[in-house]
Amino acid sequence: MCVDLFENLILHMNKQQLAAKIWESANQMRSKIEANEYKDYILGFIFYKYLSDTQVSFLIEQGMTPDDIKALAEDDTETVDYIRREKGFFIAYDNLFSTWVDSSTEFDESNVRDALSAFNRLINKKHKKLFEGIFTTLETGLSKLGETSGKRTKAISDLLHLIKAIPMTGNLGYDVLGYIYEYLIEKFAANAGKKAGEFYTPHEVSLLMSEITAHELKHKDEIEIYDPTSGSGSLLINIGSSVAKHAKSKDDIKYYAQELKQSTYNLTRMNLIMRGILPDNITTRNGDTLEDDWPYFDETNPQETYQPLYVDAVVSNPPYSQKWEPENKENDPRYARFGLAPKTKADFAFLLHDLYHLKPDGIMTIVLPHGVLFRGGEEGEIRKQLIENNHIDAIIGLPANIFFGTGIPTVILVLKQKRENNDVLIVDASKHFVKEGKNNKLQDSDIKRITDAVINRQDNAKFSKVASKKTIQENEYNLNIPRYVDSSPAAETWDIHATMLGGIPNREIAALKEYWDALPELLDALFTAKSSEYSELAVEKSQVQATIALHPQLLAFIQAYKQAFEGFDEYLKNTLIEGWANVNRNRQQAQLSIELFKRMQPIALVDKYQAYQLLSDQWQIISADLEMMQTEGFDATKQVDPNMIIKKVKGKETEVQEGWKGHIMPFELVQKNYLIDDLNELKMQEDKLSEVVSTIDELIEYFKEEDDSVLNDNNDSFAKAGLSLAVIDAYLGINSEEIAALNKYIALLDNKAKVDEKLAFIAEYPQVQWHQMEASKNGTYAKGKVNSYLKMLRAEFSFDPETIEGKVIKASKLLDEQAELKADIKEKALQLHINTKSTIEKLSDDQVNTLLELKWITPLCDELASMPSAVVNRLTTKVQSLADKYAVTYSKVANEIQTSENELAEMMDQLTGNEFDMQGLAELTKLLKGE
Structure with a gap:
């Protein structure tokens, strides 16, 4: 695809169209590179463009001219320190994204390597943790974009031009960048197979968790939220967006994120930064959540100054049933109160970590496999303690196959530190979804239905149930959803009395x-x-x-x-x-x-x-x-x-x-309301064409059986040459002196006759209306003119429409009409299109x-x-x-069968045959009569 044309096209799209177009192009570009790897390249470059563009925007706001920006270099220490202090980083002019894609500069892959190295070197100390190593995955992966430097340079250049026109800032929350980033992450997740679970929680699940959390926090002015297994950061961002609908300012929300895998940790940081969150409101860590507790106040000396941080909300989608090492963690304050999860399944270890970091009035939502609801052993004891201590607020059973990379059904657990009630709301949303490709997906109405049930603690038949602590105790603390909510459709039953009578x-x-x-x-x-x-x-x-x-x-x-x-x-x-x-x-x-x-x-x-x-x-x-x-x-x-x-x-x-x-x-909407006459005229011609095509198809079926010489080799359309010969043959039998003379004249032309010979022929046949045709300068008539006149003369003759000759002539006329209609439709459609464009451009405000x-x-x-x-x-x-x-009752059916059998037996009495036939009929009659 032509990159320049793409750049022009991209300016005329809304963010949904733009995101889809970039994904389509990026997917074509990645060739044989795995989706899970390629995402790191395109998302990394989008982030670099964001940093470049925000720095340029900042400098313009400070009064810098284009020439001042062109002069940006590391040796200007005063300017470098100022930008680092204000933005947390510095990018020299030569390393700006806009410089890379400038047609007047020569680009090479080394430009990217040098720029990324310089970026890491020039990070402000205050924001070192936020930015340091953020491009490591991109930098180490560049070598996979081609076998030679030239191929890598071209691949990188194509990628840069693909994302060149993505707007990074805008008015009124026109968050194009954030939308595209999230869209691409989801698309890459859908193509990444099992690896998708490492970095992505489906948007709908994230939104559901966000709405529940935001409702709980809507009365707070300042909010701290935390995700200990942050992946791409989408869960945190969605909760932040939902909370921001109620908050006085989005800058009053602080974000804490921890992620184990380096490349995924980089995604978290990029995603948070690009949403316009203040750097001082972002605290992140690359580490093992279960091995080393976090967040805490003084990270520089955790052993001696360990003071855990408590937040308003924790949200997480940890890896399911992961192995972990519980040894020597009995005294870990996260687990000491409730016990240790088994070595083979860390699900409750993640849950207890989340719960530990909640403020007294905090809320947490976590996605886990169904097993945490009913498995025994250490997990059963932890679950019992959570219920007895009144922490579990709600359980939401999700549909199967809703996550990329795994088809297992999952649950969202909602927990709180302190609750006034001691029951548990149990929701079975497993039947509420739509199929989308290979996966199931929650609709907006499903999210709304679940959220309303949780917020209002509703009892809804086959959907939700408030289970008392006593009921749960009677079930031995087993929270398996079917014990409380039966969402299965009612089994079909048949009433015996009604069936019979x-x-x-x-x-x-x-x-x-x-x-x-x-x-x-x-x-x-x-x-x-x-x-x-x-x-x-x-x-x-x-x-x-x-x-x-x-x-x-x-x-x-x-x-x-x-x-x-x-x-x-x-x-x-x-x-x-x-x-x-x-x-x-x-x-x-x-x-x-x-x-x-x-x-x-x-x-x-x-x-x-x-x-x-x-x-x-x-x-x-x-x-x-x-x-x-x-x-x-x-x-x-x-x-x-x-x-x-x-x-x-x-x-x-x-x-x-x-x-x-x-x-x-939409053009169609404008046409229906302001160009209806033109639209109807076009529609009338299209209907005529449809009728003509239908009749032609009927004739093709006829000739398949009668004479396929007029059809093409596939017998699915008429052959022009074969049909023309059939038309000529049909008219050969017409008794007309004029037509016969004109046929002789055409034969004369085919034999390359001289001018005087043709003139002599014309004089010899005065019965031909020669004046009806346009003559050449020498007084003779060209073959095309003669054939046209012949066609007109033949048209004056009518054939029986049921004869093969009649159908040949009809087919010829229909093909001519079809061609004329197509040409007319094309012209009318073009004119309507032009008129619609003009109409839109001249619309009044009303x-x-x-x-x-x-x-x-x-x-x-x-x-x-x-x-x-x-x-x-x-x-x-x-x-x-x-x-x-x-x-229809069974008794009625049985009576009808009996009547039929008796009638058949009586009819068989009238049959005759040889000795063996009659013996067989006698035995069948006994059987029918029940003897």
Whole structure:
């Protein structure tokens, strides 16, 4: 792909499109390099660009000119010390990312090595721990980018130009860099197999843990959060983002992160720094969490000054069931109170470490395998002590196959140091997910459903249960989720009485209690009593849907639903369109959900979380548009961008422009509302073409059987030459002196006749209307002109459409019509495209607002409005299924079989045959009669 074209294209994308494009290109570039390794190169260079760009931005803010920046060098000690003091690092002009990608400079891989070495040397002492060795993984891995210096230089240069145009800063939280970084980490994790678990917690799991934690901490002004197995740092960052929605300032959040593996530790630091977190608010450590406790106050002398740090929240996703060394740790204050986890499984060691570092009012969430809920031995004793000491607040069972690199089901444990209640909320969310590729994924509505259950400590059938300490004690401290929440679907049962004698069991009708509670009169309209325990349909089965849909209570239910959402579209319009500039995108979805749930609160039968998912899906579109509008201004809505696609040119994939696309406004939406006549005209021609193609396909099927000489070698289309000959043959039998004379003239032309010979022929055949054709300068007629005239003459003759000649002529005319339609459609589509571009660029502000309403609000309101119809359909299906289940009784089937057997036996009495046939028939008759 052409790098320059990519750089131009990248300027016209929102962050979702940009992230996807960079991933696609990076994945092509990595060739045979493992995804888990290649991530270190691209993420490392993105981080270096971030540092370079932030230093340049800082210097411009300080009043430096481009020439001043060009003069930046290590020998200017005063400037170097100032920048190091303010930023924590210094990068000379020659080592800036922007210098590397400047077309006027000559780039070599040695530039990168020299720059990374200089960076490490020039870190400010105060921030040495934060920055030192942060590029080690990138530096040591450069050699894998090519066998020779030239190949490595090209590979690095391509990578630098790929990320060159990523914006690093922006207005109103336009966090493009952070989004792209997280996106790439997730994509690399999905491609890294088992190694993914070393550095990535899926965003949805991270978000779920963050929302639970943030709610607990929302009353605090200053917050400290800690992840002892930080991986890429995404868990910390997401918790920070969720907490920041409630905090007075994001600068009042302090982050502590520890990670064992060096390359992953570097990811943690990069990710935290690039989110704009103040360096003084980031404390990190590369070390073994279980072997050496951390964090503590004075790290320089841990043996003599050990004072552990207690934080507001701990979040972690440690390696599952990892081996560890518990020997000599009996007196470790982290474990002394509850005991040591077994040597083969460190799960509880990580949990106890997290719990130890919580403040008295702190909260922790940790992801662990299901075994921690029920395994015995040392783990069973630890679990018992945690329950007796009232630390376990909630358990959330997650779906299987939700993490990259492992398919095992996992749980999130929520623990607190001090709690007022002594029960445990148990949530089984294992059935709540959508399939995405090879993995399962929590939807926004699933996260919301779980979070609400945890925050409100709800009992929900087949989903969540508040288990008392007494119940848990009776279960011998076994917390296995199925003991408390049965989320499995009800087993199908069959009533023997109803199966034999008919009727619908009342208990199976009562299983639809939620519908009858909301619509009690509908029950009597649908069923009538057959006996004290059985009922039957009160209407014909074909009338079930109409009976439900037209019932007064159902109509009243729909009306109440409509009233609940009356004015919702205006509320959305005022909030999102009229007030677009002031929308806080980080908090707006939560505010919209509050409004949505408030309106749905009195409505039964409609799942509010399904409605929330509709809102969430639409919010992704709205938020992306708002992000561009708030960053680029309102005129971004009137902007069109080149539509770039990848095409193969001379065997090489190249990015080329194919028309235009709306920066925010979809072409199709604009056409439907402001160019509808042109759109309908194009659609009419496309429909005509579709009919023509369909008829041609029918004729091809005909000729496959009758005469495939007019078809190509694959028999899937007409052969032009073969069809032309068939047309000529069809017209040969036409008795016309003029046509016969013209055919002779063409033969004369084919024999290279001289001009005087042709003129003599023309004079000899006055019956030909020669004046109907355009003559050449010498008075003769060219073959093409003659053939066109012949075609016109032949067209005046009609053939029986059922004959092969008629179908040949029809096929020829249809192919001509097809070509004309294609040309016309191409021209009309191009003109519509041009008109759409012009229309978008000339939109008035009022027209933009109308289109935004149609794009953002109308789809959501339409989907919400259709939800009662889904209730009708679900109930109809359930009632009809009940009726079908017992519609045919076993007794009826048995009687029908017996009747059929008797009738067959009587018919066999009338059969004749030889002696052996009759003996066989006699035996079969006995069998049928049961003798």
